[in-house]
Amino acid sequence: MDPATQRRLATGAMTYLFILMGYLFFRVLDVSTKSALTFPLRFPNLFLVLRAESGMFETLGQIFGEFLLFAAPFVPIVIGLTVLVIYGRKYGEDVELGLLSSGLAAFTGTLILMFYGFEFQGFSLTLILFSIGVAVCGLLSTGLGETYAHELDKWRRYRVGSNSMGRMLTIINLAIIVSVMISLGTDLGYYENTYKGEIKTMITYLMPETTAHLDIETLNQTGVFTEEMLQQIQRLPPEQREQILQELQNELEVQKSKMEIELNSILDSDKVRAMIDFSLLMVVVVIWSVLDLLKSLVFSPFAGLLTTITAERNPVL
Known part of the structure; x- marks a missing residue:
């Protein structure tokens, strides 16, 4: 087997495993559309109960831990996509590699989440659109890595990963928000009753x-x-x-x-129902804001750091 084929197989395998790990985190940590939409309302109640039983710093620590549960599954997915960006920066665009590795991982992860425990867990529009977003990101990743590698700025090594990941996460975030809004509209009664409870x-x-x-x-x-x-x-x-x-x-x-x-x-009453509906719409805005904040402050810089480190060890720019 020639070295080029070995590189492609190794890159594809790493990408597949990291992205699949992210899907498994969604399952293990029980992160879903419903848990994300109801968390902002559970937050005051959770804070009230925890604060009554422990100190302020302990309460904030536990709540911060709850918040991290929603961000944790994205970490291995970001790493997997960054592997493709690094490959594209060093060896050029490879659409087939990006699509197959990310698409197969997204497809496998979708099957695992939908048929967990060998029982059909139900159709999830959010999961389907999220997986499509991951596959599209994989399709674009090597090309973006190659494109940003030719920038003449002295920070180009960092920007290769940062800019590429920023573009890809925007696609994923849009897929999540659209699916969340559709899920909210089709199951509004459930969320209203949950909020009332x-x-x-x-x-x-x-x-x-x-x-x-x-x-x-x-x-x-x-x-x-x-x-x-x-x-x-x-x-x-x-x-x-x-x-x-x-x-x-x-x-x-x-x-x-x-x-x-x-x-x-x-x-x-109608007034409270209207207030709850408004709160649900604000939750969508909050979800988008949090995802965009994570993209800008955490995941994009993290991807940029990875491409910088690999470029210093294997300089090709």
């Missing part, structure tokens, strides 16, 4: 808890009764005191039930 959970979490048995200490914690009133209740005969506490317990339960009914009525 999260809002209700967050509000009921803030409500005072009613214990199974009300006592003087619990009454004192409510702040409603004065010290004198509590002392008067405490001095009552046991049977009379228990009767009063039970009546207060029943009243608290009634008030809580009324609050839940009123809350359900508010959540079912």
Whole structure:
């Protein structure tokens, strides 16, 4: 086997494995359209629960870890596409290599995610469009690497990877946003109900808890009764005191039930539904902003760094 063929096979294999690894990360980390669309609403509730149980820095660390779950699958995909860019910079454009290696990886990853556990997991428009975007990026990668390799700027080694990856990730980001908007429009009722449920959970979490048995200490914690009133209740005969506490317990339960009914009525109103729909549209904007931020600040510089390092070790520019 001649050296050129060996290079093509090695490059294709590396690209295939890295991109496929990204798809596996999507599965292992349970990153999906639904998890991305519902995360901004779960964020306040998650912050509230974590903050009540731990310190500020620990809370921020755990939330940052949740955010990293959405970015992690893109890292091996970026590395795989960068391998093709490096190949194109050194050996010229190879459309067949780029399309086959990335396309086969995207196709395999799509099958794995759609038939995970040997059971059909359902059709995902986001997954299909994302895979098409990955294949298109692979198709263009070697050509972009060759094009930017001929720039005369002194930073051309860095720009080979950075600019190429920036163009390719824009294609992937557009595919993701279009598919997310279509998924949102076709399954709007699900997301509205999910948002209502999260809002209700967050509000009921803030409500005072009613214990199974009300006592003087619990009454004192409510702040409603004065010290004198509590002392008067405490001095009552046991049977009379228990009767009063039970009546207060029943009243608290009634008030809580009324609050839940009123809350359900508010959540079912047209104004709240409109607010939720607006929030969902803002989520799409946030997703695009985050993806573009990751592209500009993380993935494109990372690809540029890789091409710079490889160029220094094997100078061809």
